[in-house]
Amino acid sequence: MYKYCNSFKLMVKSKPVDELTIVPPLGMDVESLSNCFRYYYNHTLGRSKDCKAIHYPYKALGYTLRDRLMERWKETRSAYEETDCKRTYYLSLEFLMGRALSNCMLNLDLNETVQKSFYQLGLDLEEIAECEQDAGLGNGGLGRLAACFLDSCATLQLPVKGYGLRYEYGMFKQRIEQGHQVEETDHWLLNGNPWELERPEYTQRIKFGGYTEYHTNNKGKMTVYWNGTRDVLAIPYDIPIPGFKNGTVNTLRLWKAAATDEFDLDEFNSGSYTEAVEEKNSAEHITMVLYPNDSSENGKELRLRQQYFLASASLQDVIREWLMHHDDFSEFAQKNCFQLNDTHPTVSIAEFMRLLIDDYEHTWDEAWSITSKCMAYTNHTLLPEALEKWSVPLFKCLLPRLLEIIYEINSRFLKQVAMHWPGDAARIRQMSIIEEGPVPQVRMAYLAIVGSFSVNGVAALHTELLEKGLFNNFYQLWPEKFNNKTNGVTPRRWLAGCNPELRQLITKHIGSEKWIKDLSQLSKLEKHLNKKDFRNQWKKIKLSNKAKLALLVKAECDVNFNTDALFDVQVKRIHEYKRQLLNILHVIHLYNRIKAGDTKNWTNRCVLIGGKAAPGYAMAKLTIKLISNVAEIINNDPQADGLLKVAFFPNYNVSAMEVICPGTDLSEQISTAGKEASGTGNMKFMMNGALTIGTLDGANIEIREEVGDDNFFLFGLTAEEVENSRNQYNPVNIINNDKDIDAVIKMLESGYFNQCEPQLFDPILHSIKNPYDMWMTLADFRSYIDAQEEVSMAYQDTKRWTTMSIMNTLSSSKFSTDRTMEEYNQDIWKLDKVAAHQIK
Numbered sequence: 001m002y003k004y005c006n007s008f009k010l011m012v013k014s015k016p017v018d019e020l021t022i023v024p025p026l027g028m029d030v031e032s033l034s035n036c037f038r039y040y041y042n043h044t045l046g047r048s049k050d051c052k053a054i055h056y057p058y059k060a061l062g063y064t065l066r067d068r069l070m071e072r073w074k075e076t077r078s079a080y081e082e083t084d085c086k087r088t089y090y091l092s093l094e095f096l097m098g099r100a101l102s103n104c105m106l107n108l109d110l111n112e113t114v115q116k117s118f119y120q121l122g123l124d125l126e127e128i129a130e131c132e133q134d135a136g137l138g139n140g141g142l143g144r145l146a147a148c149f150l151d152s153c154a155t156l157q158l159p160v161k162g163y164g165l166r167y168e169y170g171m172f173k174q175r176i177e178q179g180h181q182v183e184e185t186d187h188w189l190l191n192g193n194p195w196e197l198e199r200p201e202y203t204q205r206i207k208f209g210g211y212t213e214y215h216t217n218n219k220g221k222m223t224v225y226w227n228g229t230r231d232v233l234a235i236p237y238d239i240p241i242p243g244f245k246n247g248t249v250n251t252l253r254l255w256k257a258a259a260t261d262e263f264d265l266d267e268f269n270s271g272s273y274t275e276a277v278e279e280k281n282s283a284e285h286i287t288m289v290l291y292p293n294d295s296s297e298n299g300k301e302l303r304l305r306q307q308y309f310l311a312s313a314s315l316q317d318v319i320r321e322w323l324m325h326h327d328d329f330s331e332f333a334q335k336n337c338f339q340l341n342d343t344h345p346t347v348s349i350a351e352f353m354r355l356l357i358d359d360y361e362h363t364w365d366e367a368w369s370i371t372s373k374c375m376a377y378t379n380h381t382l383l384p385e386a387l388e389k390w391s392v393p394l395f396k397c398l399l400p401r402l403l404e405i406i407y408e409i410n411s412r413f414l415k416q417v418a419m420h421w422p423g424d425a426a427r428i429r430q431m432s433i434i435e436e437g438p439v440p441q442v443r444m445a446y447l448a449i450v451g452s453f454s455v456n457g458v459a460a461l462h463t464e465l466l467e468k469g470l471f472n473n474f475y476q477l478w479p480e481k482f483n484n485k486t487n488g489v490t491p492r493r494w495l496a497g498c499n500p501e502l503r504q505l506i507t508k509h510i511g512s513e514k515w516i517k518d519l520s521q522l523s524k525l526e527k528h529l530n531k532k533d534f535r536n537q538w539k540k541i542k543l544s545n546k547a548k549l550a551l552l553v554k555a556e557c558d559v560n561f562n563t564d565a566l567f568d569v570q571v572k573r574i575h576e577y578k579r580q581l582l583n584i585l586h587v588i589h590l591y592n593r594i595k596a597g598d599t600k601n602w603t604n605r606c607v608l609i610g611g612k613a614a615p616g617y618a619m620a621k622l623t624i625k626l627i628s629n630v631a632e633i634i635n636n637d638p639q640a641d642g643l644l645k646v647a648f649f650p651n652y653n654v655s656a657m658e659v660i661c662p663g664t665d666l667s668e669q670i671s672t673a674g675k676e677a678s679g680t681g682n683m684k685f686m687m688n689g690a691l692t693i694g695t696l697d698g699a700n701i702e703i704r705e706e707v708g709d710d711n712f713f714l715f716g717l718t719a720e721e722v723e724n725s726r727n728q729y730n731p732v733n734i735i736n737n738d739k740d741i742d743a744v745i746k747m748l749e750s751g752y753f754n755q756c757e758p759q760l761f762d763p764i765l766h767s768i769k770n771p772y773d774m775w776m777t778l779a780d781f782r783s784y785i786d787a788q789e790e791v792s793m794a795y796q797d798t799k800r801w802t803t804m805s806i807m808n809t810l811s812s813s814k815f816s817t818d819r820t821m822e823e824y825n826q827d828i829w830k831l832d833k834v835a836a837h838q839i840k
C-alpha cells in the first residue's frame with residue numbers, strides 16, 4: 001500500500017446510484033431554452049422584471065447553456081474512461097480564454113435558437129453578451145495559443161485537458177490618461193462566473209518550505225521525508241471546453257489557492273486568533289494575480305510559488321485519477337503526456353520525480369524513465385531576458401526537496417555531457433542546469449530540455465534559430481528531441497465567430513459549413529476569385545466590418561475613422577522588438593509629406609495601434625505616450641483631416657480583437673527579424689482577409705509562402721542580415737543620408753509632439769540613434785517607407801486589393817490550430833481520437 005493515500009478514495013468506493021444520474025436529455029429548442037432561462041432568472045437568481053442589472057440575464061443564459069454542456073461533458077468523460085485512452089495534459093500558467101458565451105453558442109450550434117428565444121423574451125442578446133467580462137488569464141500570444149489549442153483539441157476529439165491557475169485578478173485593464181498608460185485591476189469574477197464548476201472533492205495539498213529528512217527502513221531502503229512544511233490547498237474549478245458541433249466537451253481545470261484549516265493551530269491556541277486568520281491571506285495570495293510581464297522574468301518568489309502550485313496540484317490530480325483505474329505506474333508513460341507551455345510549469349519535471357520516488361516508492365531510474373517519457377517542452381521566445389532562472393537560495397528555501405532532485409538530475413546529466421565531449425570543461429559549464437556565479441541560478445529551459453522527450457519551437461525559423469543558436473549544445477547532443485510546430489489560431493473564434501457575414505459568404509460558395517472544421521476547404525473558393533458577384537460581396541462585407549471597427553474606435557478613442565480610408569492596424573503587446581516605434585515613425589513621415597504638400601496620388605489612412613505595456617517597462621510606456629501625442633497633433637491638424645488619422649486603442653484584449661481583425665485592411669507584423677518566435681495575430685488578420693506588411697520573422701515567413709510573394713508586402717533585413725550587420729550598424733549615418741528619415745528625426749528632436757513636455761521623448765531618440773540599438777529600427781526604416789508606399793498604391797487599385805484580400809483568406813488554412821494540433825498529436829502525443837457518446 002502506498003504511504004500516500006487520498007481521503008477522497010473512500011468516497012468513490014460506494015456504487016454509483018443509477019436513480020440519481022438517469023436524467024432525460026435537455027431540449028435544444030427555443031421553448032426549452034426559454035423555460036430554462038426563466039427558471040434560472042426567477043428561481044435560482046431570484047430576480048424580477050424590474051431588475052436593471054444586466055448581468056443577471058447574462059448569468060441565467062450562462063447557466064442554461066452550461067446545463068447543455070454538462071450533459072455532453074459527462075458523456076465525453078465516460079467515453080474517455082471506458083476506452084482507457086492515452087491523454088495529454090496541457091500545463092500552462094496562462095489561458096487567455098476571452099468570452100465564453102458566444103463561443104458556446106457557436107459550438108453547440110445554438111446561435112439561432114438563442115436569438116429566437118431572446119426575441120420572444122424581449123431581451124437584447126447582443127447587449128447581454130457584451131456584459132461578459134473577458135477571462136483575461138494571460139499576457140498575450142502564449143496564453144491565447146493555449147486557449148486556441150483547447151478549442152481545436154475538443155473539435156478534433158483529442159483527450160486533452162488543460163491545467164492552469166484561477167487568478168482572482170487577470171491581466172490588468174489599461175486606461176489611457178493624457179497619453180499615459182494607467183493600470184487598473186481586472187476583478188473579472190466580481191459578478192460570479194457561470195462557466196465554472198467548483199470541485200472541492202478533488203482538493204490537493206501543496207507543500208512549501210520546511211526541510212528534508214532521510215530515514216532508512218527495516219529493509220535497508222532509504223526514504224526521504226519533506227517535513228516542517230507550510231501547506232496550501234489547491235481547489236479545482238472546471239471550465240467546459242466544447243468542440244465544434246461534435247458532442248465533445250473537454251476540461252480546463254484551474255486551481256485556486258486556499259489556506260488549510262490546521263495551518264495556524266499553534267497560534268490559535270496561544271490566543272492570537274486574528275493573527276492566525278490573517279495568515280490565511282498569504283496562502284490565498286498565490287492565485288491572486290497574473291504576472292503582467294510577457295518578456296522579462298523578474299525572479300519574484302510569489303511567481304515560483306505559483307509555478308510549483310500549478311505543477312504539484314496538477315500532477316497529484318493526474319496521479320489520483322490514474323490510480324483509480326490502475327494498480328501501478330508500469331503503463332503510465334504509455335498513457336500520459338504533459339505538454340509544458342514554455343518553462344513556466346517546468347518544475348513539474350522535478351515534482352513528478354519527487355512524487356514517484358518519495359510518495360510511490362520508485363527507484364531513481366524507474367522514476368526518471370517514466371518522467372522523461374511523459375514530458376514535452378514548447379519554447380516560445382528567443383529573447384535571452386525572457387529565459388527563466390531561479391536563484392538557488394530562493395529555491396532551497398521554498399522547495400528544498402525539489403532542489404535536491406534538480407541537483408541529482410543535473411549531476412547525472414553532466415556525466416552524459418562528459419561522455420559525449422570528453423575533457424570539454426567549458427561545455428559542462430555552458431550546459432549545466434545550474435549556472436555558476438555569485439548567486440547560482442537554476443536554468444529552467446535546460447531542465448526542461450533534459451527532462452523532456454520533445455522540444456519544439458513555434459515557427460520554422462524559430463525552431464531553426466533554437467537549434468543553431470540558443471539550444472545548439474543540446475541539439476548536438478539530442479537532435480532527435482527537436483521539432484517544429486508552427487502555431488495557429490482556431491478558425492471557430494477567429495473566422496466563423498468573429499466574422500459572421502464572411503462565414504455566410506464562404507458557406508454559400510463552398511456549399512456547406514464543413515470548412516469550419518476543415519479549413520483546407522477554403523481553397524474551393526478559388527474558382528470564385530474572379531466572379532463579380534462574389535468579389536462585390538467580399539468588398540461589401542469588409543466595408544461593413546470596417547464600419548463596425550470605426551464605431552468601436554469612435555467609442556474607445558474618440559477618433560473618426562472614415563471607412564473609405566485604408567485601415568492600417570498594429571495590435572499586440574508593446575515591446576521594442578515588435579517595433580511599434582517603426583510604425584509611428586512612418587506615421588510621422590506621412591504627416592511630414594502632408595505638411596510639405598507632397599500628397600499627389602495620396603491614399604487616405606487610418607492608423608490604429610493598441611497593446612499593453614508591462615507595468616515596469618518604461619520604454620514601452622513611453623512609446624504609448626509618443627503614439628498618443630502624435631495622434632493628438634495629427635488628428636487636430638486640419639491639414640491632415642481626411643488624409644491621415646491615428647488612434648491608440650486602449651485595453652486591447654481578446655474581445656477587442658474579435659472586432660478589430662475583421663475590419664482591418666493592413667496588418668502590421670514588423671518585428672526585427674529573428675526576434676518574434678511566431679506571432680499569431682498575423683494569422684487572425686490573414687484569415688479575415690487583411691494583407692500583411694511584414695519582415696521575414698516568425699510565422700510571417702510561412703504566411704508569405706502560403707499566400708505568395710505578390711500578396712504580401714515584404715521589407716527589411718533577414719534574421720541573418722540583422723546578426724551580420726550589427727557591428728556595422730550606424731543609425732546616424734542612415735539619418736544623414738536619407739532626407740525623409742532626417743526629417744522625421746528632426747520633427748521629434750524639435751519637440752513638435754511634446755511642446756509642453758520638454759525632453760519627454762529623449763530616451764526614444766537616444767535608443768533610435770544608438771549604434772547598439774538591439775532592434776535596429778532605422779536599418780529597416782527606408783525599406784519600410786517604400787513598402788508602405790507600395791501598399792498605398794495597391795489600395796488605390798481596388799480590383800487588385802480585393803484579389804489579394806481574398807487570396808489571403810483562401811491561403812490561410814495552414815494557420816488553423818486544427819493543423820497544429822494534428823501535428824502535435826502525430827509527432828508528440830500519439831493520442832487516439834475518442835468520440836463522445838451522442839446525446840439523443
Ligand code: 26W
Pocket residue numbers: 139140141142143145293294295296297298342380381386388458487676677678679680698
Ligand atoms: C517570465 C516572463 C515571461 C512570460 C511570458 C516570459 C515570456 C513569456 C512568453 C513566452 C511571451 C509570449 O507570449 N511569447 C509569444 O508566444 C506566442 C505563442 O507561441 C508567439 O506567437 C509569440 O511570437 C511569442 O512572443
